[in-house]
Amino acid sequence: MNEKEQLKLYTEEVEKVVMSYLPAEEGHQKTVLEAMNYSVKAGGKRLRPMLMRETYRLFGGASKEIEPFMAAIEMIHTSSLIHDDLPCMDNDTLRRGMPTVWVKYGYDMAVLAGDALMIYAFETAAKSFALGADPALAGRCIGLLAEKTGIYGMIGGQTVDVELTNKPIPEDKLDFIYRLKTGALLEASMMIGAILAGASEEDIRKIEKIASAIGLAFQIQDDILDVTSSPEVLGKPVLSDEKNNKTTYVTLEGLKKAKEDVEKISGEAVEGLWALPYKNQFLETLVKMLVKRES
Known part of the structure; x- marks a missing residue:
């Protein structure tokens, strides 16, 4: 099995786990349940639960004790995307090639779906106790x-990001935003797997x-992809950072240095994995593939 076939198989396995924990669409609150499930079922790389399982x-x-946490981290990530797309945030109408939740279900229901x-x-993560996890x-x-x-x-990262919309962002605050808004959930994913x-x-x-x-x-x-890709490949609008007057790593450092730094930083991550006393070859492969992705 080559790397792409292995990634496809593992993604399908993770997908089944995440789907198995989605709520039933029934009861008087059915609409918000449909909106929640619509957003999760829209697809995605399932990066966070996969990193969690492989760590x-x-x-x-x-053991299956990890599975509720795998579903939980994907739910949290998806909730952030629902809110990111709202008119009061990034005002995006397309996510993963489909209408965003607020476009399909309305602004009010999108807020509730993200919260829910x-x-x-x-609630899902707590189901790990019943699967034999050490309390x-x-x-x-x-x-x-x-x-x-x-x-x-x-x-916390989103807060600073929103406050500085339409304003120049100094490098230290951009680093803060990236490490919290994006990095924190990836840290949670891998740390939970390890713990x-x-x-x-x-x-x-x-x-x-x-x-x-x-x-x-x-x-x-x-x-980088926001300025070099297309909506068809990316599955969402491109140049959205420019539209929202957002400072990004590319606007601060330029495209050439941004590409160089992706290689450098991801290389440091792989070296960190090599230094551990245990090995998971697919985990190393996954990290390398993530930073070379085109969507």
Whole structure:
């Protein structure tokens, strides 16, 4: 099996896990449930749950206890996309080649769907206890998930991003935005995999550093694609950063340096994986493929 075939197989496996935890579309609140599921079912790379599972496997994990957390991290990521697309944020009408949630279900229902997915993610993560997870480790993972999602993580990064829209962003604040808005959930994904598998504190810290590098490289590549790709390939509007007057890594450093830095930072992440006492070849391959993606 070559790398692309392996990626396709693993993506399908992760997809099944995520889909299995979506709520049934029934009851008087059916509309918000449909909007939640529509956003998750729209597709995506399933990068975060895949990184979580492969890090879990890296440290010898081999149980279904990881699966509720895999679904939860994808729900949180998707909830952030629903809100990012709103008229009060990026005002995008296309996501993964489909109408964004607010376009299809209305502004009000999109806000509720984003909120609901984020809360439902924690309800889902808690199902790990019933699958035999060590209570102390699972509890720590839920706390970490909240930290990396909230004011000291993704939402903290989004706050600074929104406040500086239409304003020049200095390099230190752009770094802050990227490390929290994008990096935090990637850190949560890999750290939860390591923690739940019983990794040492030293290795958990190393994983956090590796994930932070992956997140930064991933976001810079996202900036590059926003100016070099097309809506057909990307599945969403291009030049949206320019439209929203956003400072990006490309506008600060230029396209050539941005491409060079993606290679450099992702290389540091792979070197970090090599330095660990355990090996997962697919995890290394996945990191390399992510930063060379075209969509």
